[in-house]
Every structure is written in structure tokens, then in C-alpha cells.
Amino acid sequence: MNMRLDSLLQSAAASAFEHCFGSALPTEQFSVQMTRKEFAGDRTIVCFPLARHSKSAPDATAEQLGEAMVAGENPVIGFNVVKGFLNLEIEPAYWSQWLMGEAAEAEYGKKPADSEPRVMVEYSSPNTNKPLHLGHLRNNFLGHSVSRILEAAGHSVTKVQIVNDRGIHICKSMVAWRKFGQGETPEASGIKGDKLVGKYYVAFDKAFKEEVADLIAAGKSKEQAEKEAPMILEAQEALRLWEQGDTDTVALWKTMNSWVYAGFEHTYRTMGVEFDKLYYESDTYLIGRDRVLDGLQRGVFEQTEDGAVWVDLTEDGLDRKLLLRGDGTAVYMTQDIGTALLRFQDYPDLDRQVYTVGNEQEYHFKVLFLVLGKLGFPQAERCHHLSYGMVELPEGKMKSREGTVVDADDLMEEMFGIARDIAQEAGKLEGLDGGAQREVFERVGLSALKYFLLKVDPKKNMMFDPKASIDFYGNTGPFILFNYVRGRSILRKAEEEGLTLPPSLSKVPGPDEMELVGALHALPDVIAEAASTYNPSLVANWCYDLTKAFSSYYQDHPILAAEDPATRDLRMVLTHRFTRSLKTGMHLLGIALPERM
């Protein structure tokens, strides 16, 4: 296995430095970076930090180092020095060999499967009382992408979600449905299951508010009214009955949840995300309670007079935190402890868990990981909260009460529609049947949406303007797809003409090719960096940079009609490596590529 260029240059620089100045420095001391476009050379070593050890000026150090490196056994064949920056020129043949070597590997960019420990990635965590919305889209796309990135970095990955299937919210939908539903079902009404249940959640809220208003009119205080309204009392009664296992209540709960799951299933399929295993809070909250009581016995936690169990995290710089109510019922934290325990039981080889959850829960996960540590899970310190910022609308946060929530199904359908309009206007899909066309629209539309949500640093809040909609031109998913399709189209045409990829190159890449070659070469580093920082935006931005390089190159470099066969071979190889690397990168974003558009 060849060393990658940058580390190769680091070693070369280290030994050259030792040869020139007699002091051995660790290779990390030699920072290798891409040479900026305005200077000659391919890679640059910054020599300012070296001056201290060479005991001569940065420029002089760079000069000597450059000469020694050119003389040494490495691909450096020339250099220039600009103000302490040593710009190295790499032998062009190095790049042809690389194109036919590492870059030609089928799994280029990825580490061998299962070479790293098993990681579990949780994403989605929906409530079962309403449909998925734009916030869930960012969550799901992020989690799904991080799963694939970790896989590419060599980890075994188990993708899970936690379904928040119990609690007062679902009871509200149940109460409203019983009261107003007249037996309505998804089948009878033709309404998608999650939308139907969401409808009754809204109906509950409306009826509840009317009751509150009436009570206030009758002289009650607002607080009193909100506590005494019959609707809320019924919902609380339903929750109580559910916890007691009341047959009718549980049956209705199961039925309505099953409607929601069918609806979610449909949405997930459209989104193109999937899970290896689902966890349900109704299964885990009791486990958590046992585990907390267990910890109490072992003296890890403490109990107050009313029977509530607390954990004292003041030594970790946090507060005391409730783990179990005085009446023995579970809080949010209790469930998450139970869920974590169950997962570590289900997957004994699990090295860590990654939780894709919004940044409003950062405190919660700090506490959770500390508690898991106190309970004796060594994996706790490697667990990670993949925290992401909100998707904001121009008028601020999405508010379900104010009807500003952007529905996931609607948004995706809108994307598909735009993709269809653009394609039809351009008349590009004539000759494809309806099903094949639909697939193209979906891929293009989804690419716009996924790329839009993934190209932004996860931790940052981001802006979504429904009126401006999501672009299909410029720095977008469709732009990347478009260039992939162009590349694929060339390779298909080559095949038709009987042209095959050459076994070796007789022409080396020149300055025109280097932008593209450089982008291709960066893939393994990008994957490694994205995996260690759980950051898909690095991959998204790389996909764009690569695509831009190809698009620009494509413009004035005919591939198949190149001036001579050697040039054509080089360009075909570049096109092939481009399409395949791009496919890898886009796969890591969960974006499927069409062959035509």
C-alpha cells in the first residue's frame, strides 16, 4: 500500500531537513498543503515554523530544503520559494500512476469494511402524534449521511431510531379521535395515517382551547381552566389507563400508532432513508426505571424524602438532575437510560452511540453520558451527541400552532414537481417511460433538498425560505447530478463506439487537469475528516468542488474527440474517476444519481 502523497512528502521533508540542518523533527512539523492557484507548484510546505530549528531565515531554510528534496528519492522534481513558502512541483508521472493505481480501485476513498469498531447511529426520533416536517428532514438526512460516512471510514454501523410512542401527546390524539372521529380510518378516508392522527391532535388542541375559553368566561383563572378542561382530564385519564394496561385504551393506542407507522414508512421510503432496528420508548422506559433503582442501590444516585431519585453532577460542573419521579414514574432521562442499556445488550460489540438530536438537547445528552458513565458503561465517554441547529423560516421558528410547519411529504413532492417542470421545459427526458421519468424527477428533486440541508455545517442554524424555494441551479444537488450525467453519457458513448479505458496512460496530466486531479485525490482525506467530526457538509462541499472542476474542464476539453488517442485516454480516465468518486461522495450524502436528466 503506497503512502499518500502528503505523508510521503512529510517524510521526505523530514529526512531532507535532517540532512540539511542536522536536527530530526517529527513529520507533523512539516505542514503540507495544496499550493494556491496563483503560485507555481502542486504542494506547499510552510517554512516559518522550521526556521527556529534550522537557525536560518525561513526563505533560506526553504531554499535548502527544496534543493535537498529535489535531490532525494521522491516525486518532487522542482521547487520555488515565496516568502517562506516552499512550493513543490510534483513529477507529472506521479499523477498518471496514481490515476491508474489508488484512484482506479473500486472502493477508492473508503477504508476496508469492518476495520473499525461498531457504532450505532440514532436519528429521526419522531413523536407518533403528528407527521414528519422539515426539521425531521435535516435530522434524518444528517443521521443517515453520518452513518454512511462512518461506514466508509471502516466502521460497522447500526442505524436505529427511537420512536416516542407513548405519553400525553398520543393520548390527546386518541381522545379527540374517540370524540370526533366517528370511526374514521386511513383506509376509509384515504388520508395518510400520520396525517390522520395529526389531524386529531390538532382537533384536540382546538376543542381544548374552546373549553378553556368557556371556563374563563365562567370566571375561572387561565391556569385553573387549563387544568380543569374536560379534554385534558380525559387525556390524562387515558394515559393513566394506558399505563395500567387497560385493554381498550391499549388497543386504540396500538391501532392509531400503526396508522402513524404506515405513514412514516411511506415518508422514509420517499426520503430514501432506512433503519436496521427500531426502538420504542414504550419498551424502554421501564427498563430505565429498573436501572436507575439499581444505581440507587449501588449508591451512585441519591433519593429524596418524597422518593424521587436524583443524580448529583455538581462535581462535573452541572447540576443535580432528576432521574425518577417521587411516584416512581419515568422522566425523559429515565427512558434514555433504558434505551441505552437495551442497545448495549443487543449489540455487545458496540463501541459507541451517536445521537442525532437538535442542539436544544445538548444539556440532556451531557447529563445522559455522565449518567451512563456512572452506571458503569465504558462506552459512555465515546458516545456523541450529533447536535444540529434549527431550520428557521424567514419569520422565525416553525410553529405547529401557527401552521407554519413545513410538511416533509409536501416539500418533497414540491421538489419533484420543480424537477419535472424543468426537465419537461428542456425536453430532456423524451424517450423515457413514465416510471423512469418519475424516478429521475425524484432523484433530482431529492438531491436538491438533501444537498441543501447537508451542505451547511450541522451545528449552525440554517435558513429555509418557502417562498424562494430551493434552487436547482448553481451550487446545488441538481448541478452535481447534471455533471455526473454528462460524464456518464460520455462513458456510455465511448462504450458504444468500442472505446475502453486504457490499462496505462502514455500522456501525463498537465496544468489543465490538475484542478480535477487534485479534487479527486482529496477524497480519502475528506472522508476521514468527515467521519472524525461527524460532518457531512465536508463531503457535500467536496462533491461540489470536484464537480465544478469537472464542469470547467469539460467545457473546453473534448473527451472522446480529443486531438490524439493518448489525450483521449487520459480524459476518459479522468471522466471515469470523476463519475465514480462523485458517486461515492454522493452516496455518503444519501443521494442517488440518475443516468439521465
Place this chain on the structure above:
RNA sequence: GGUCCCGUAGCUCAACUGGAUAGAGCAUCUGCCUUCUAAGCAGACGGUUUCGGGUUCGAGUCCCGACGGGAUCACCA
């Protein structure tokens, strides 16, 4: 009030562990389709990186302080 995150072009976003003259897209303007897909390419315009200090050969990046925005500090989830 305590803690955490963010602040970069008119708008939406980049900038690898501190590195050279801070980059894209959108918008505006100018060229380019008889040639492998113009959802494209080339160019112009656009910046005191919120402000003030500090660290050093070098700061958008690190430290301190202000200002602005967001989150969190529940026997809610």
C-alpha cells in the same frame, strides 16, 4: 443571571490542525450553444470577516472584553 453555540459580500453558505491577495452560489451586468446534455462555461461587480484589545513571523480561525442573534438551566419531551 449562569453555561453553550453562532456572527464572513445585498441574500444563502465555504475557508483542512493558525498560513500567501478570505472563496462559491443567488441577485445585477457582459460574452459563449452547427461540436460528448447550456440544470452549463468564461468574465465583471460586490468585504474594515459585528466592534475593541491581546498572543506571534503570520489571526476569519486562538485568548480577553463589548455588542447582536439563538439554545439551555422542568418531577415537559
